[in-house]
Amino acid sequence: METLSNLSLGFSVALSIANLGYCFAGVLLGTLVGVLPGLGPVASVAMLLPITFTLPPDSALIMLAGIYYGAQYGGSTTAILVNIPGESSSVVTAIDGYKMARAGRAGPALGIAAIGSFFAGCVSTVMIAYFAPPLAEVALRFGPAEYFSLMVFGLIAAVVLARGSLIKAIGMVILGLLLGLVGTDVNSGTARYSFGIPELTDGIGFIALTMAIFGIAEVICNLEGGQDRDVTAQKIGSVLPSLKDIKDSAGAILRGTGLGSLLGILPGGGALLASFASYTLEKKVARPPKNFGNGDIRGVAGPESANNAGAQTSFIPMITLGIPSNPTMALMIGAMMIQGIAPGPTVMTERPGLFWGLIASMWIGNLMLLVLNLPLVGIWIKLLKVPYRLLFPAILVFCLIGVYSGSNSVFDIYLMAALAVLGYIFIKLDCEPAPMILGFILGPMMEENLRRAMLISRGSTSTFFTQPISLAFLIASVVLLIVLISPAIRNKREEALQE
């Protein structure tokens, strides 16, 4: 009953004309940017972040959430049409989706992706409404020791999902944590690692960091690679899947939704893990299996439903615990902080309108995506043909204005140039930047909780091992690490993340 009244509060916020407008604008802009070559959801959200600065907090978050699913969907569109996945989570969609497009069935592939995503979005919205409040209640009872251990667990889980070398991912997490500590220490007021530069006492700008790494460094690499996209080949056909298509994929959509919703909640989870797991599952249960990899509609329906479900339920740890499970959620937390909201379990009790409004807007956003994308596919395809030489200057302009407007200081632009050089080096060295961003956001929170826990325990580290919840998180972290290091699992992981 309470859930219903909460949801109705949420819908009353989300359905206000202004918020509907922001949700729509977010979904539209997100899809638009997501479809453009070379920009994944993280970069899209980062780039469009400054647009939301002047909005009230609930509208800002609603719009950002809209941008996120929009970009996610845009990424799937490019995966299907041109075999270039916008983000790693749509990598598996490209396998069967692009084959379908080559066979002249791009329309139904896009259609089933939209329908599956919508279904998954509906289910996961309900899941969030039911699971977030009890989780937030548990989290409210967490002390600093529990929080610290939870963050350790979250960061280790994030490492699992990083592509490439495990040890490099661990290094990137630690580097992120350290970069997060630059600036004035809240406890003592000491300016750390600021080298006498007054602007650095406020810390490294979060927007400068993400834009430098996911925007500028990415653009430099794209320009080096030469962007070859072959969009001319296909006819889209009707986007409405046939009855047979729907019957074929119903099972895959259901399984994908279930799997995605569960995996999204895990720290370190989210859309990526969900889509890979779903593809593997569908491949196993498919009868006959031989079609897989050659344009099987289930290979699109399952992962697409799963990644949307996972993308949405990954909001649960973000909004209840204040812990980001992927870089996009880290951006959302950054956005909340910019708006002056301290992320964590108190958001739900102190700002119910914001919390439930965001949840309700997720469902509305998904509906908009469905309505928007099916008829607008033609426009998205035109966008795909925009040559990169015209596109990257626009990305550049947006990134720079975004960075400047985040702090109104030119220093952040110089900082971004430096960080872009660093980001470029990371790309060249195959160091995945996503774990670094998570570390960056969690660094100050982790230190704060560690210090508080140590203060309460009068300097005894045993506090982390004697409190059951904290101990459980630490054991889980160790188990995860051992599992990761064991050779059998390691090969599997590499295989799964390779594709």
Add this chain to the structure above:
Amino acid sequence: MRIINYKDFLTGLLFSGFGAGFAVLAPGYSLGTAARMGAGSFPLVLGLCLLGVGLLVLGRSFFVPGEPITPGKLRPFACLIASILVFAALLQPLGLVLSIILLVMIGGYASPDFRTKEGLLLAVGLSIASALLFVVLLGLPMRLWPAI
């Protein structure tokens, strides 16, 4: 002993360099006691961890082979970074409109396909569009024109 994995070698250097740097400066921010941790203690521990990870990766580069580093190109890198620096230097004296035009005209040459005429059109278009969107519509506090 020969380096057989340059990616790992450089990553290791980078990690251990950052780790050592953070760790060396940390004691200067007071370490405190276990119960009252000072501003330097957490960075010190993390710095040492990163140094350790860095050395591990560095060591690995002598034993585990890997792909060679794909050579970079100077042009995209130089043009983009230069355009950002120019933008940063000129934004306040010149205002947003002119700075963006310069930004696009310098950064654009990062791509070998960039054409001057088309680029100029694009630069003016982007400049007007962002002035309208960010300053007029969204009200971000930015100077549009040079201060006289």
